Amino acid sequence: MKNLVIFLTICIFLFCGCAAKKTGKKITIEFMTPVEISQLNDLTKNIKKFMKKHPDIAVVITRGDSRNYESKIQARIASGTAPDLVFLNSRFFAYFVKNNIFENLSPYIQNDNEISLDDYFPESLNFYQFDNGLYALPKGINPVVLAYNKEQFEQRGLSIPDNKWTWNVFANAARRLTVDENNDNIIDNFGCAMPPLHVLIWQSGGDILSENFTAAAVNSSHVRQAIQYQLDLINKYKCTARPAERADYGSGEEMFMTKRLSLVFMGHAKIMDFRAHKSLDWDVEIMPGFAEHPRVTFLDSAGVGILSSCKYKKEAFELLKYYCGTDGVKDRIRSGEQFPAIKKLAYSPLFLQPEKKPANHIAFCDSVSFARNYQKAMNMGRITEAFFDEVTQILEGAKNIDQGLLNAEKRINEILNNQ
Structure with a gap:
């Protein structure tokens, strides 16, 4: 009332x-x-x-x-x-x-x-x-970190994530955490959610727009490296689902909270939802990184x-x-x-609140110093929507990387030219 x-x-x-x-x-x-x-x-x-x-x-x-x-x-x-x-x-x-x-x-x-x-x-x-x-x-603010299921790591005999994790270590762990319990070609537990593409791009040294926000910058080797890593998780390591398949399973957070996924990327805004699942044994660590580039995460x-x-x-x-x-x-x-x-x-x-999960809560604080958001350009919402639409088609196999990025570049430049 x-x-x-x-x-x-x-x-x-x-x-x-x-x-x-x-x-x-x-x-x-x-x-x-x-x-x-x-x-x-x-x-x-x-x-x-x-x-x-x-x-x-x-x-x-x-x-x-x-x-x-x-x-x-x-x-x-x-x-x-x-x-x-x-x-x-x-x-x-x-x-x-x-x-x-x-x-x-x-x-x-x-x-x-x-x-x-x-x-x-x-x-x-x-x-x-x-x-x-x-x-x-x-x-x-809402920094993004890596959350992991401690129980599943112990069951597979794997060392839990630490602040030195690279994307190579992440992929190999995710592959071992992926389980088809009944051998029926249906995954019962996926190793990981898809890493945020914008984070992979930034860690590769790239971005969506040029520095002065006047042109698309997606048709680059940095962006290709980031997308190829996502494709490898799907096709090579077979530890995460394609976008269309994810719609059937629910969000990464939902799968993680119901113990059907071992590694997920979470913003701090989700912490109360995770805590509500009392039987979930979980913790967090800072975002993995590419060995040859500075670490970056997303901050909203x-x-x-x-x-x-x-x-x-x-x-x-x-x-x-x-x-x-x-x-x-x-x-x-x-x-x-x-x-x-x-x-x-x-x-x-x-x-x-050290008496509550996650035990490594401070990882959120430590992540802020290397966190960032999208570039502060007008119509950035429309620009990212167009870009991720093309990337989804690449991940689904409807387009190859060259086709998708060429089209993304064209769509972004059209938005920039008509502001």
Whole structure:
């Protein structure tokens, strides 16, 4: 019932257009977020603590459905009822910043004595830095590591992964972990999920776009090496499924949690799901790497920014500073789910919770220093969608590598030329 009341309140403010306004002595700030209903109570408690410290500011939470969330923000802006603060995935920030939708936070931070950017992982801020300005603060980050089933490693007499693992060691272990128990040509346990292609490309020294984001860079030896490794896992080592087959088995995380897959790549956001499977004996390690190249992993983030149209930017900044600062983040990491972008909190017992799985929880923290995200180009979502569509056809055998990459290059350049 409480969730229903909150949801109805949100709807009322949404349709009335409740961007920052002054009512009596109170200023109302609207915070738009795609938070799930199940997480709404925690968010509301977090915001209530802020309002207790700032009795002159009232905060209204607008829950935007995660489907087409970015389009809904744009629709609110076009209608003249834009919210004041918005939560947004990092991959969409380039478009919003380049269209002057977000306020540059750098002047506010420089004139504030309470917030220090030195407290944050530098990698968590990179998402939101454009042209010497900072346009959001990270709500949290989501580094990707390798998770493994300890019990299955012991059953096969294999040494568990360590921080020296290469992709060659990974492939050989995955092959030995792949099991057809009944000899019926149906795999009962796959050795591994497919390693993230973008990570393999970065570790090979390549990328999807040129350095200045003006042309596709996928038709290269680096990208070929990465795709060939994925093909080898399917055809040579026979330890992972093709994309079409994976649809029948479920996601890699689902297969891992039900003990049908031994090695999977997980972001920290999945940790509560893994912990819920009490009988699963698992741990994590940093991402494997190619011996001849620096190690790289994937890092995602969601940030909170102030819209340029916000009327009461000073008050909105106070909310942003609290929500993404130590006090606000500390409240949200107690469950262990959200990975804090603030370094001292990430390495604290409050977050690491050594009494809970995974035992090597700190591997997530250690991964941040060599983690990155996609290039900060406009329309990066469309670009990666076109690229991975071609790669899927290569992995399915519908195209060879040369055909797929040539077509991917053409499709990406068309997107770049029509921005």
